[in-house]
Amino acid sequence: MNKNVxxxxxxxxxxxxxxxxxxGMCPTxxxxxxxxxxxxMGLSTTVVLICSNLLISLFRKVIPDKVRMPAYIxxxxxxxxxxEFLMKAYLQSLSNALGVYIPLIVVNxxxxxxxxxxxxxxxxxxxxxxxxxxxxxxTCGLTIIGLIREILxxxxxxxxxxxxxxGFTPITIxxxxxxxxxxxxxxxxxxxxxxxxMENRGTPLAKxxxxxxxxxANCGMSASCTGKAVAVEEPKADVTAEKPQN
Amino acid sequence: MKxxxxxxxxxxxxxxxxxxxxxxxCPFLGVSKKVNTAAGMxxxxxxxxxxxxxxxxxxxKYILNNPxxxxxxxxxxxxxxxxxxxxIASLVQFVEMFLKKSMPSLxxxxxxxxxxxxxxxxxxxxxxxxxTYDYNILEGVVYGFATAAGFFxxxxxxxxxxxxxEYNDIPRTFQGTAIVLVTACLMSIAxxxxxxxx
Numbered sequence: 408m409n410k411n412v413x414x415x416x417x418x419x420x421x422x423x424x425x426x427x428x429x430x431g432m433c434p435t436x437x438x439x440x441x442x443x444x445x446x447x448m449g450l451s452t453t454v455v456l457i458c459s460n461l462l463i464s465l466f467r468k469v470i471p472d473k474v475r476m477p478a479y480i481x482x483x484x485x486x487x488x489x490x491e492f493l494m495k496a497y498l499q500s501l502s503n504a505l506g507v508y509i510p511l512i513v514v515n516x517x518x519x520x521x522x523x524x525x526x527x528x529x530x531x532x533x534x535x536x537x538x539x540x541x542x543x544x545x546t547c548g549l550t551i552i553g554l555i556r557e558i559l560x561x562x563x564x565x566x567x568x569x570x571x572x573x574g575f576t577p578i579t580i581x582x583x584x585x586x587x588x589x590x591x592x593x594x595x596x597x598x599x600x601x602x603x604x605m606e607n608r609g610t611p612l613a614k615x616x617x618x619x620x621x622x623x624a625n626c627g628m629s630a631s632c633t634g635k636a637v638a639v640e641e642p643k644a645d646v647t648a649e650k651p652q653n
Numbered sequence: 654m655k656x657x658x659x660x661x662x663x664x665x666x667x668x669x670x671x672x673x674x675x676x677x678x679c680p681f682l683g684v685s686k687k688v689n690t691a692a693g694m695x696x697x698x699x700x701x702x703x704x705x706x707x708x709x710x711x712x713x714k715y716i717l718n719n720p721x722x723x724x725x726x727x728x729x730x731x732x733x734x735x736x737x738x739x740x741i742a743s744l745v746q747f748v749e750m751f752l753k754k755s756m757p758s759l760x761x762x763x764x765x766x767x768x769x770x771x772x773x774x775x776x777x778x779x780x781x782x783x784x785t786y787d788y789n790i791l792e793g794v795v796y797g798f799a800t801a802a803g804f805f806x807x808x809x810x811x812x813x814x815x816x817x818x819e820y821n822d823i824p825r826t827f828q829g830t831a832i833v834l835v836t837a838c839l840m841s842i843a844x845x846x847x848x849x850x851x
Contacts, residue, residue, distance in 0.1 A: 429830075432682070433774050437675035477742065484735040492731065507781050510734045514774045516679070584673045585841040592834035596826045615830075 411536040418540020422613045424517050425548025426598055429615035431517045435549060436587040438508050442565050445553030446546060447501040451494065451509060453542025455486045456518050460526040460538035462486075467527050479522045480513070487512045517545060555590055556581045660792055661799040663851050670775050670800045671807040672841040677775035681808055682833055691812035695805030699798065702779055704748060705741050706797025709780040710790040712740060730784075737780045775804060810840065 424430045431452075438448040462482050463470075470478045491509045494502040502509065512518065521541055526534040557563055560581030562570035571577070580586050605612050668674060671681045677698070684694045717729045717736065752760035779800050783793040814836050823832050 432678045433675050436678060477739065480738055480742065481735060484738050488731060488734050491734070507778055507785065510781055511676075511774050511778055513734060513738050514777055580842070583845070584675070585838045585845065587675065588834050588838035588841055592827075592831045592838060595829075595834060596831040599826045599829070599831065 410533055414533055414536040415540040415543070418537060418542070419544040419547065422541075423544040423548060424541055425545055425552070426594070427613050427615070429595070430520060431515045431545060432591075433511065434508055434515060435552065436591060438505055439549055439553040439556055439587060439590075440582045441557045441561070441563075442550055442553035444501070444504050445549035445551075447498070448505055448508065449542070449546025449549040451490050451505075452512055452515060452517070452545055453539070455483065455490055455512050456521060456542045456545075457535055457538035458486050459483045459518055460521060460534040461531055463522045463526040464529060464531045464534035470527075475523075475527065476519075479519055479527075483518055483522070484513045517541060552590055552594065556586055560586055657792065657795050659851060660788075660796050663799075664796050665799040665803040665806070666844070667847045667851055669803045669807055669844050670778075671804055672837065672844045674778070676778040677804055679774075681804075681811065681837075682830065685808050685811040685815055685833075688809060688812040688816060691808045692805070695801075695808050698775065698804050699801040701741075701745055701748065702776055702801035702804075703794060703798045705744055705776055706779050706783060706793045707790065708744055709737050709740055710783055710788070710793040712736060713784055714790060733781070733784060734777075738777055741776050741780065775800065807840070811836065814840075 418424075422428055425435055434448055434452070439445045459479075459482055463479060466478075466482075487510060490512070491502075494505075494509060521537060525537050529537070554564065557565075558570060559578050560583075561579075562568060562575050562577040578586075581590065602612050664670070670676050671678065680694055680698075685691045713730075713733065717733055719729075722729065749760075779797045783796060786796075788796055811833075815833065818832060818836065827835070
């Protein structure tokens with residue numbers, strides 16, 4: 408398979424950031440109260456991801472290893488600022504709906520994770536396709552979760568009334584905060600079944616990386632994260648906790 | 654004074670940072686296995702967010718949004734995302750070095766949780782929200798402290814529940830993260846009960 412097509416497939420299906428890798432959980436939970444918000448957030452993240460992958464890949468030989476994290480952060484933060492102002496100018500209503508989560512794309516672990524694990528090691532063209540693949544995978548994930556929540560919680564699809572006409576009473580809690588957790592919980596449970604099946608077939612899915620799994624070793628952010636130190640410390644805490652019982 | 658109390662109660666309980674604003678989900682799910690570690694993480698977050706909301710408040714008021722510069726036609730407020738994230742990143746490193754030198758005992762209890770809470774979106778979220786809500790520096794610090802206290806409450810409660818869940822018989826597909834998310838959902842419903850308070 409062509410390497411660029413392979414990157415797209417990898418991002419959208421094989422290592423889908425929402426369903427398989429479980430990255431970027433904050434926006435996944437926060438902005439999916441409707442499909443259109445999920446789509447908007449996903450696409451703005453995609454734009455930032457493509458540009459940041461391109462720039463970081465271009466500068467990968469110039470940026471000294473010691474200061475690479477701050478350098479990546481500056482690049483990503485500048486791009487996010489640009490996207491934020493573009494949205495304020497041209498997509499006013501979406502910008503209001505997403506609010507503080509647009510500038511918070513800076514700390515989305517997908518972006519720094521891809522920068523660290525792919526763009527900093529590969530030439531620009533594959534990096535762009537990696538960004539497109541991962542971004543579209545994230546967009547799909549957010550849109551699907553948004554659709555589920557919108558159908559159940561408001562009875563609409565992309566703001567078009569669908570279920571309301573046939574006498575369905577919307578379960579409002581699904582578009583409120585608890586609904587986000589519940590939908591994600593069932594999604595994770597569903598993925599557990601899929602994971603099990605794929606393992607039995609001999610083609611295991613990629614493991615969740617990111618904080619949700621507690622697997623800090625494979626996380627792109629591991630160079631700059633608090634959780635890591637805690638996870639390493641965990642066995643030690645076990646020993647001290649068990650001591651009094653002995 | 655009444656304003657400050659309203660801000661504090663509102664951000665700590667009514668609009669809980671984790672359960673209704675979804676900031677800091679990563680440590681909330683990842684570091685909530687034991688009450689001890691959860692309390693340590695919560696303490697470190699309170700410490701960092703309180704300091705960072707003070708520093709970012711100062712920087713925003715006196716550098717980015719400086720009336721003198723604005724009267725000269727230089728409006729730097731658009732730089733806030735870049736400046737805040739860099740300030741927070743370096744601040745955490747600086748706080749770590751300072752504590753190591755001058756308060757070794759506090760450092761020992763917080764050190765594992767301190768190295769770069771930068772990626773914790775709650776820290777940046779608080780700094781940006783202070784600007785959005787137009788808080789002055791005192792209000793910003795109170796807001797930051799209360800938000801972090803809300804994080805502390807949520808993560809410690811979650812760790813307590815997770816320690817009990819360990820002994821329960823959970824369907825196989827829901828083991829691990831899924832049951833934690835269901836728990837978070839129920840906690841979130843419980844916290845919605847506070848929403849009529851303010």
